[in-house]
Amino acid sequence: MNIILYAIPIFFVLIAIELAAEKIRGTQYYRVNDALTSLATGVMNQVVSVIQRLIPFTLYVFVEDRFAFFGLLETWWLWVVAFIAYDFFYYWNHRFGHEVNVLWASHVVHHSSEDYNLTTALRQTGTGFLSVIFYLPLAILGFDPLMVLSVGALNLVYQFWVHTQHVGKLGWFEWVFVSPSNHRAHHAQNAIYIDKNYGGVFIIWDRLFGTYQEELDSDPVIFGITGSVKSWNPLWVNAQVYAQLVYDAWRTRSWADKFLIWFKRTGWRPQDVDEQYPLEKVDLTRFKKFDIPLPAQLKAYGIMQYGQIATLTLFFSISAATLSLVQQCSLVLYIFAGLFGIGATMEGKHYAGVFEWLRHGLLLIMLLSLSAQLPIVLILWLVSLSLVSVPLLVLGRLLQSRSLRLYS
Ligand SMILES: [Zn+2]
Numbered sequence: 001m002n003i004i005l006y007a008i009p010i011f012f013v014l015i016a017i018e019l020a021a022e023k024i025r026g027t028q029y030y031r032v033n034d035a036l037t038s039l040a041t042g043v044m045n046q047v048v049s050v051i052q053r054l055i056p057f058t059l060y061v062f063v064e065d066r067f068a069f070f071g072l073l074e075t076w077w078l079w080v081v082a083f084i085a086y087d088f089f090y091y092w093n094h095r096f097g098h099e100v101n102v103l104w105a106s107h108v109v110h111h112s113s114e115d116y117n118l119t120t121a122l123r124q125t126g127t128g129f130l131s132v133i134f135y136l137p138l139a140i141l142g143f144d145p146l147m148v149l150s151v152g153a154l155n156l157v158y159q160f161w162v163h164t165q166h167v168g169k170l171g172w173f174e175w176v177f178v179s180p181s182n183h184r185a186h187h188a189q190n191a192i193y194i195d196k197n198y199g200g201v202f203i204i205w206d207r208l209f210g211t212y213q214e215e216l217d218s219d220p221v222i223f224g225i226t227g228s229v230k231s232w233n234p235l236w237v238n239a240q241v242y243a244q245l246v247y248d249a250w251r252t253r254s255w256a257d258k259f260l261i262w263f264k265r266t267g268w269r270p271q272d273v274d275e276q277y278p279l280e281k282v283d284l285t286r287f288k289k290f291d292i293p294l295p296a297q298l299k300a301y302g303i304m305q306y307g308q309i310a311t312l313t314l315f316f317s318i319s320a321a322t323l324s325l326v327q328q329c330s331l332v333l334y335i336f337a338g339l340f341g342i343g344a345t346m347e348g349k350h351y352a353g354v355f356e357w358l359r360h361g362l363l364l365i366m367l368l369s370l371s372a373q374l375p376i377v378l379i380l381w382l383v384s385l386s387l388v389s390v391p392l393l394v395l396g397r398l399l400q401s402r403s404l405r406l407y408s
Pocket residue numbers: 094098107110111186
């Protein structure tokens with residue numbers, strides 16, 4: 001049973017409740033472009049996890065098969081132990097994810113939003129392949145792979161609700177559990193909060209290992225990362241820090257540094273590269289969120305197109321195993337093209353219009369190739385989303401190009 005897939009409707013109900021709270025309280029925690037980028041990375045994460053579902057899991061099964069000390073039997077208390085043990089290893093996975101260059105290149109996606117709301121929880125990396133290594137001690141102890149997969153999914157589901165600014169501090173709860181307040185601090189770019197509060201469900205690991213930091217009124221959290229990603233393109237959001245590491249490794253004259261840079265502390269750069277190509281210093285006193293004017297028509301366009309891509313992703317998640325390789329590949333390519341196109345439209349790229357027209361044409365070809373598998377209602381739904389949103393694209397781009405001229 002894929003627990004995350006079952007949790008998705010609950011996630012969207014909670015997002016709707018948070019949006020209602022935003023309206024009632026008059027807060028400004030949501031922006032369409034930022035929220036859609038978060039959701040788009042969530043889609044990428046889901047597609048990638050369907051593709052590689054077997055790979056990391058096989059490594060775990062292999063280790064458990066060959067090296068397990070005990071054959072642990074499933075009892076209710078063993079589930080509790082597995083849940084707590086998983087969170088302990090999650091802490092270290094997460095901590096290394098922040099503190100080592102190559103692991104940060106993957107985890108940075110989750111921190112790249114400068115807003116903080118429930119969609120931020122779904123902003124997940126598409127390159128988390130190495131995480132499985134941190135859970136191998138559980139395999140060696142003999143925990144059943146399915147048990148670990150289940151408690152891992154529960155751990156992730158728990159973390160959803162803490163991504164909100166509508167809940168304040170929760171008294172004793174802050175001492176034991178990860179909460180909205182202590183996780184807000186984790187998403188901050190203010191110096192005082194950097195590399196703090198790594199827990200997934202329990203915050204006690206941070207208290208034990210000296211990485212706890214309370215959210216302070218004196219230092220209001222500025223969300224995001226130092227060295228903003230400045231993009232609504234979920235593919236670039238996933239690739240940016242890797243690209244920086246590749247550039248730096250390429251440019252340095254030291255052969256040792258070409259190798260070591262990947263495993264050094266996050267932010268470390270070879271000395272010659274740092275001198276020749278210094279990165280911009282961040283001044284948080286003048287912090288402004290990344291934004292690009294987005295007319296209402298393009299907001300509606302983005303939401304509708306996201307609806308189309310999310311529908312196809314759900315279909316892919318449920319029925320990937322029953323599709324031919326050609327169908328799988330064309331579906332994945334279309335989903336990625338959709339995510340790219342929505343991002344390019346929100347960024348006002350000059351090629352976005354042509355790209356999107358081509359993509360809507362490709363939808364028809366893809367639906368033809370899937371016509372035996374897709375119910376007719378679903379085909380009608382997907383086509384109508386394209387038909388209704390195309391006029392919005394044309395009008396929205398006209399207005400956007402005007403405001404971009406004023407903006408620049
Ligand atoms: Zn993190």
